[in-house]
Amino acid sequence: MVTHPGRGLHGQAVEEMGRRIIRGDYPPGSVLHPDKLEEDLGVSKTVVREALRVLASKGLIESRQKRGTTIRPRADWNLLDSDLLRWQGSSAPTDRFLDDLAEVRAIVEPAGARLAAARRTDADLAAIRLALDAMAAAGTDAEAMVEADLAFHRALLDAAHNELLSRMEVVIEAGLRIRDRIVHGAQHFSDSVPVHRELLRAIEAGDPDAAVSAVESLLTQASQDLAAVQPPDEHDEDAAERQQEQTR
Structure with missing residues (x-):
């Protein structure tokens, strides 16, 4: 079993099995055999049983008498689960x-910025400024930049003071972490501090329209940076069709 630092045997079994399901190693409808999993992962029956219970709670598998444990259709997966989002982006996201x-970010973040400009408190502004300072200080340290970027956008959503909107953090964070890992890992990206600073200024000024405009500029820059370093996915039919249309 591939080891996942910081996790016990149970956590590592969940991680490994979850990643395999998301990757398609165990396609929907296929049967999982606990005995084979014990052998493959080198863990006990108890560990496998508990790992399967966790994966069932995420909608990935189901167990029925006479049919055993099977992989459920993708439509049944809890795709907003933080682990599933992380697993989908952990290897080579399509x-x-x-x-x-990107589409979810384009829907959620402008709305969050508009509300943040109207509702932010001094504490919210302090949290956003702190994250921006960390971004500026990160320099070429990719990991530090990723964490600072996540903190900035987390603080932005929190400043909207909408509990349900704040819960969208799990999707925004997944998108940011995957995008930032690809872009900053390639050491080829635009300086994002100025556009983040412009967003902060709009929120400080209590200007919702300016905040939305700044977020849209930020998202455009993020997409351009990603496109510059991410080659088309040869296995993604939609991407292939889009590329053909662009060359016509």
Whole structure:
């Protein structure tokens, strides 16, 4: 079993099995055999049983008498689960997955910025400024930049003071972490501090329209940076069709 630092045997079994399901190693409808999993992962029956219970709670598998444990259709998966989002982006995310995340960000973040400009408190502004300072200080440290970027957008959503909107953090964070890992890992990206600073200024000024405009500029820059370093996914039919249309 591939080890996943910081996790016990149970956590590592969940991680490994979850990643395999998301990757398609165990396609929907296929049967999982606990004995074979014990052998493959090198863990006990108890660990496998508990791992299967966790995966069932995420909608990935189901167990029935006479049919055993099977992989459920993708439509039944809890795709907003933080682990599933992380697993989908942990190896080589498809263009379709990245596009879906970008679309969700384009829907959620402008609305969050508009509300943040109207509702932010001094504490919210302090949190956003702190994250921006960390971004500026990160320089070429990709990991530090990723964490600072996540903190900025987390603080932005929190500043909207809408509990349900704040819960969208799990999707925004997944999208940001995957995008930032690809872009900053390639060491080829635009300086995003100025556009983040412009967003902060709009929120400080209490200007909802300016905040929305700044977020849209930020998202455009993020998409351009990703496109500059991410080759088309040869296995993504939608991406292939889009590329053909662009060359016509």
